[in-house]
Amino acid sequence: MNEIVDVAGAVRTFQRGAEEVRALDGVDLAVEQGDFLAVVGPSGSGKTTLLNLIGCVDRPTSGTVTVHGMQTEDLTDRALATIRSTTMGFVFQHFLLMPTLTAKENVMVPGRFYAKRDRDRDLEARAKKLLDTVGLAARADHLPRELSGGEMQRVALARALINEPEILLADEPTGNLDTVSADEIARIFRELNDAGLTIVVVTHNLELAASATRGIKLRDGKITEQEELRPVPARPAAPLQVERASEPEAAAAPEVEAQPEPEAPAVPEYMPQTITRRKWGSPAVSGGLGLLGVVMCATAFMPFLSERSGFGLMSDGFFTVTLRKGNELTRVFFGSPASVFTGIWPFVLGLLLIAAGALYLFRRRRTSGWISILTGALGAVLAVTNLLMVYARLGADASRGYAGMSPGYGLWVMLGVSIASLAAGVVILAARGPRPAGADEQA
Ligand SMILES: Nc1ncnc2c1ncn2[C@@H]1O[C@H](COP(=O)(O)OP(=O)(O)O)[C@@H](O)[C@H]1O
Ligand SMILES: [Mg+2]
Numbered sequence: 001m002n003e004i005v006d007v008a009g010a011v012r013t014f015q016r017g018a019e020e021v022r023a024l025d026g027v028d029l030a031v032e033q034g035d036f037l038a039v040v041g042p043s044g045s046g047k048t049t050l051l052n053l054i055g056c057v058d059r060p061t062s063g064t065v066t067v068h069g070m071q072t073e074d075l076t077d078r079a080l081a082t083i084r085s086t087t088m089g090f091v092f093q094h095f096l097l098m099p100t101l102t103a104k105e106n107v108m109v110p111g112r113f114y115a116k117r118d119r120d121r122d123l124e125a126r127a128k129k130l131l132d133t134v135g136l137a138a139r140a141d142h143l144p145r146e147l148s149g150g151e152m153q154r155v156a157l158a159r160a161l162i163n164e165p166e167i168l169l170a171d172e173p174t175g176n177l178d179t180v181s182a183d184e185i186a187r188i189f190r191e192l193n194d195a196g197l198t199i200v201v202v203t204h205n206l207e208l209a210a211s212a213t214r215g216i217k218l219r220d221g222k223i224t225e226q227e228e229l230r231p232v233p234a235r236p237a238a239p240l241q242v243e244r245a246s247e248p249e250a251a252a253a254p255e256v257e258a259q260p261e262p263e264a265p266a267v268p269e270y271m272p273q274t275i276t277r278r279k280w281g282s283p284a285v286s287g288g289l290g291l292l293g294v295v296m297c298a299t300a301f302m303p304f305l306s307e308r309s310g311f312g313l314m315s316d317g318f319f320t321v322t323l324r325k326g327n328e329l330t331r332v333f334f335g336s337p338a339s340v341f342t343g344i345w346p347f348v349l350g351l352l353l354i355a356a357g358a359l360y361l362f363r364r365r366r367t368s369g370w371i372s373i374l375t376g377a378l379g380a381v382l383a384v385t386n387l388l389m390v391y392a393r394l395g396a397d398a399s400r401g402y403a404g405m406s407p408g409y410g411l412w413v414m415l416g417v418s419i420a421s422l423a424a425g426v427v428i429l430a431a432r433g434p435r436p437a438g439a440d441e442q443a
Helices: 047-054 077-087 103-112 123-133 149-161 179-194 206-211 283-304 336-341 344-361 365-394 409-431 436-442
Strands: 003-016 019-032 036-040 062-067 088-091 167-171 198-202 214-219 222-228 320-325 328-334
Touching (some): 003 047, 019 047, 019 198, 019 222, 036 206, 047 167, 047 198, 077 088, 088 149, 103 123, 149 179, 167 179, 179 198, 179 206, 283 365, 283 409, 344 365, 344 409
Parallel strands (some): 036 198, 036 214, 088 167, 167 198
Antiparallel strands (some): 003 019, 003 062, 214 222, 320 328
């Protein structure tokens, strides 16, 4: 079978004052593709706690929760957030709609946080389509207060599906509904499961529990009963009949019985497959940017590397540079070429590049890319301006140089570093593919 989430020996305790509450006490549960699990049990038996573990909202105190073979305790909070937004859809007892947003806008909300950019394009169209799926096409532009409880819950259900989750997690979704609305929700859940959606629902509603493929009873944090209610539906080719922006031809109606047990790809392509492998941004890229920063700082001293030359910083309140040949003062710079020589700009730019490298290490790729580009552009403009000024001032002396070195030497290196950092920034931004996983591989 194709397992999505595996909970093994999970214990979750909470500290309440001096008392330790054992909300879950050694639970083993596998959620497989196509399952529709109904979790029942008295209040306080650990149902919500279990749902939170499956949904990667929480981690077990001991035992393991594995999503597509990745243990949640090995994952960063950020990785868990990615799993939640790509793999899980959540429905709550109290709907939790934004009161100031229309039904359609509420459905679109989780799509805004989704890393996968190619799905962002027609977010609104998909929201409308999902509202249609839950029978609310006509209510798209209504505010929650204009909707009944059942309608609000159907909006919340559409919202849970906007990122095409693999598992729908619902915590007492009919708890606040009248029986007619509750039956409607049960019917939609069943349809979604028939269409291939995996569902885990905590419920007291008999109709809803009876729609499930498997019933699980919890008591005092333990599974006390499990019952197969009906077979898991065969998995259709397109799990959800929601139009996809990227693959419009993939929505063909499935021929259910012709479907062999699919050797499905173990991990869907958009899952954070590489997240466990790398919690940090590439050290090579970070190191490269840092090195550029160091060289940039060093350009401040490059015109003066010869032991017979000297330089001075901030003399008499001005940025002044003196060049000496032996003990003989040959030239004094002040004003704008001197301010470059004295290293104000190379240091500012160099530190920016080092910061960009550090940010990259913390996976702030975009920020680090933009800093590199801006630093490179500014550095190139400064280097060129100052090269022109220096050579204009020195005239014929420029080719001879001072103390065996051309005064433009540092500026030429600065120009090179600037161009390199500009290019690095462009590459960093361009390498940031639509999937975080893909970008990681390229980085
Ligand atoms: N964050 C928490 N802090 C302290 N105790 C908690 C917390 N969450 C749940 N519990 C306790 O854990 C037990 C199980 O809670 P829960 O999973 O919410 O039960 P259910 O959803 O079945 O009603 C309860 O005794 C509850 O009081
Ligand atoms: Mg609960």
